[in-house]
Amino acid sequence: MASRIRLFREDDADALVTLVTRSIKQIGPRKYSREQVTAWAARHEDASRFVERARQGQTILIAADEADRPIAYAILESDGHLDDLYSDPAHTRQGLAAALLCEAEATARRSGIELLYTEASELARASFERAGYRVTHRRDFEISHEGKDIPIHNYAMEKRLA
Template identity: 25%
Template sequence: MMVTITAYTDEYCQAVADLFTQAVHAIDDEFYSKEQKAAWAPLDIDYYRWQQRLKSKHCFLALADKQLLGFIELAADYIDCFYVAPQHQGKAVGQALYQHVESIAREQKLAGLRVDASLVAKDFFSKQGFAVVSHNQLLRLGIRLQNISMYKGFYS
């Protein structure tokens, strides 16, 4: 499977929103409960909100034959959304997306990258050289979720 990383275009808005929802709901219940996943990614998807969000972000897509496999958003030095379709996880799609964003950050001479990683994504970011900064509690639709702030510096 040949994976191409490309800039987001509006034709993929619904696919991005659907992939996000599918990826969150596929997370094992040992990390987040069904209630937490429903608050994080409501099944009643607001495509208009996604369209507005994606217009305001630097989003990159992983595609194979025009099929969306994953996406990542970069805002200055912050990795915002970063999801891979459940059926394509563990197949280097996330690695390709991450490497693309890190290369952009390095070209822009950023000092490093920040991310608020989910509990399930922590190991991925640790393998990329990120260190834990803090453990966080946040509320989504009145439901408490946990994530982990992490940072990777490029220069020592």
């Protein structure tokens, strides 16, 4: 399937919520418990957060299918923080994460950013490593969900561009 990378449009917001929650709920159980997946997915249910982030100047990169529907996305913040690298479960293993990371790096370089950094899940860690990021440390933390603190982890990773 052919795809292209483009910038976020406000009418993408609902599709991104569907994409990210499907991704977390369907792919997350490969490395995280049901309780962790439920708490993690609950943090991504608000479409307005995408619109707000774009309005704040964050770069939301969309991998779109032939019908121009989002099938993967990443968010690059102005300080080099790369957030939210997700692919729809029906479109994994097609090079979308690599393409988004490559475009994010090109965007960062054009902006004069010298360091990209992220917090990668167990699931995304390999994609970041293939793109040249290195783990700096494991992050153990808790997500509050329905009155409980759910322990979870990810990895602080970075890539120097200079």
